Amino acid sequence: MTTPALAIEGLTLALPVMADRPNAVEDIKLTIAPGETLCVVGESGSGKSMIAHAVMGLLPKAVKPTAGSIKLAGRDLLTLDEAAMEDVRGREVGMIFQEPMTSLNPVMRISDQIVETFEAHGLHDKATRRARAIELLTEVGLPDPPRLAKAYPHELSGGQRQRVMIAMALALEPKLLIADEPTTALDVTTQAQILKLIDNLRHRHGTAVLFITHDMGVVAEIADRIAVLEKGVLVEEGTADQVLGSPRHPYTQKLLAAVPSLTPAVLPPLPDTAPVISVEGLGKIYRKRSLFGVAREVKAADDISFALVRGETLGLVGESGSGKSTVGRCCLRLIEPDRGRIALGDLVLSELKPAELRRQRKRIQMVFQDPFASLNPRQTVGRIISDGPVAHGTPRKEALARAKELLELVGLSANAIDRYPHEFSGGQRQRVGIARALALEPDVLVADEAVSALDVSVQAQILKLIKDIQGRLGLAILFVTHDLRVAAQICDRIAVMQRGRIVESGPTAAIFADPQHAYTRQLLAAVPGGGRFGH
Template sequence: MSAILQVRDLKVSFRQDGALTQAVKGVSFDIAAGETVALVGESGSGKSVTALSTVSLLGDAARVEGSVRYRDQEMIGAEDRLLRKVRGNDISFIFQEPMTSLNPLHTLEKQLAESLALHQGLVGEAARDRILDLLTRVGIRDPETRLGAYPHQLSGGQRQRVMIAMALANGPDLLIADEPTTALDVTIQAQILHLLAELKRSENMSLLFITHDLGIVRRIADRVCVMKNGEIVEAGPTAEIFANPQHPYTQMLLAAESTGTPDPVPQNAPEIARTDNLKIWFPIQQGLMKRTVGYVKAVNDASISVRAGETIGIVGESGSGKTTLALAIMRLIASEGGLTYRGEDMRGWSTKRLRKLRSEMQIVFQDPFGSLSPRMTCEQIIAEGLGVHGSPDGKPHRQAVAEVMAEVGLDPATMHRYPHEFSGGQRQRIAIARAMVLRPRLVVLDEPTSALDMTVQVQIVNLLRDLQRKYDLAYLFISHDLKVIRAMAHKVIVMKQGDVVEIGAVRDIFEAPQNDYTRQLLSAAFDDIAI
């Protein structure tokens, strides 16, 4: 097979604090037509920087050396005219964080139509038909009703699927997928991987697949390049790498998996939060008078309870109501039904009373980049809650920030940096530190490990268990990664289209699921599907 992309001795440096920091150090690899090459490694190892270098997307701040040739055309230093032709048409991207890639002011139809008009000349009904076909293929239900939606009206997984549809719109020769299934539940993840495999076969499309999920690499990649500190430390056919890894770092990656179980919850543990027949319906309004013509039934009749020291895992497809349920418990959105915190009915609480409670109820959001202010340093972000509620231990704010950064695996010496100066996984750890610095009683964890590589994921799971043991924390743990749920949770709630279809102890759910949908989720997560 001839190489469609050739990377030779690629070096990328960035100027930080008056000095050049080398992010990529002499990387070389080829991608053949119809081949899938996976780049794996820890957050900050240089995977995404390498990918962005292929079509000069790093900007003027980066110093790029070496050679990147696409179909014998040099991309480094290429004219803007050539780069515009290649970007989004011949080489297309699926970025890691969809909320920062989608325009918040434009509807989905407008954003998808833009690329079709620019590269294929499709407009009007032809473009609309193509858009509906793309949204259907990536698993968006009722795509006709979603064309007028804005990104903020979709769940994290749905936004990621829209990004995948945009990337596939023009039938690229090479698709660079940077964590394309990070925000997707396991059933949709399987669908997307099958879709990419079908496109690869039918259109002879090549894939550069960046991921921290080695289970996906085993299923989809022909060859693997393992990166560490900006270098490829090992490369070869996927089967050989998994069967006989030579480099100690590769061996460590393959051995990393969240295992174990949380400590049992004491029989006399007090109840922290409870819902009784909770209902969250959003009105659908149309016309000049904004008449209500229907409802989006986000959550129906949910009754759950979480005690001190207990983790409740919430699983289900994107859009099933997992995050909506958690936000209602936090009193961040309106709901109907019973809602109590530490035995007190919260429904009538004033804003002033709720404000005092916020230090006891914290949340780690799914998209760290969207929840971190780009104008604040790491220190300012983590210490923001301390400025409102005070330090729980009476320590100086900087000392409290330094300690919690060390707890979550961040170097306190980097607290002066801004979010864009951290990798995706590091940004997620900042978000976790911000929640934990106030030592809350109840923490909602909305996909807290989705942006993390496997080794750091294990560290975060162990950290969360240690913090729970130390401070008797109650967790609502939302995740599509059922292996992490099995390692973290005491009980599991399975949601589908707003309904709680099954609830029970982790062992009962994983070993003897009663609902067909639960069995479907488990099959998608644990069956070794060859692609």
């Protein structure tokens, strides 16, 4: 029998006294063989990232191991001091973090960050370190590695930054690679490339992979075995076929049932009424200097036209950089378009002066991707929700009473009005963001990747909430997303964007059944897990 690359036995991690449960994880037993990928899945707060941080010796000070062992090639990592763990990190265990932009040093060139890994472990001479950095960038499939090595993180795309993180994690050829939600923020085609890259590298190097994710599509694509965590307890473990094909535990069944299907939902017919919002010939050009000093123009939106009636949801889909968010923000004039016409009913929004625009902005509101970044951490949710109406002349007392109603509308308690954003989960914060957007009783809601950062079960709840509110209030919704599964469940129509242009549009069911454009077919083919989750 092969000796496991990693063996976790009876691991218990105690949480602080004030936490919502005694232990982050309890009596966890996991093993990973060389060359094997184990996916640890579960909702936010299930303890999966805590296991990764325990292996790396990077637990928060308030979280303490109270039982069990973590053996890497037979050596218990929990018994090592910090100096010994510093040697383990990188050399024996590499880690890819969820958000490469916050993990990479913004003021260091890419090659210097990889070279730093060798320097920290006293490996190679200067020339060899540089050469090895270029080799690693080549191995992870980055274009023109010698030139890219001189770049700074902000000059790379999200997918390129994630490849750099993988190159750094593999620099010292570790026995174990930990990938903590490494594809969550990526669009489907980039995600597919990163998953293929990790899979190829583990086969080539015989590296054991601990892959942490809440995305069951990703699990279906990459896992040899799956471990399911619920609130710190391992509730199910088995091969990918066993767990995905015939899950035994109700929690696993619930997670799988919550995965949005690629089969479009059957939505009620729309009223044949005048458009609530119409966009004609919208254009936006960004002018910027490239990595190598050459000025260039990027057409983020190029001759975009569409219209929405009451109760309709139009999905803007495409990869990162396709221009979807630019179009959404131009509709609110958070970004000023260079040309085109944006009208809310008979009101031409694109022609309004700033003072009049402020008065009319309540008619079109936005739900942002990251509710934590878009909510003021120093204000209570009551204040956050009521500030908009107060700015438009509603007395504070009346606005706060309405905020309580809105909290209940989005499935939260009215008693939560005096709590702060950090006291809520990610899904709850997104509900607060929706309540804030609805406080001004808009005609149009722009949802910019509003569920992309959420667990599948929370995502399903938020999508249902949005549809319920839309049915009740008759909202027109512009839904910006890179997740085609989500688009299939909520959108009446789809507009597919590539490099600033709409390349295909039409009813969701028609486009998913018979995509006409090669780019649409490419996007559908890249969805992780393919048609496995048809429900």
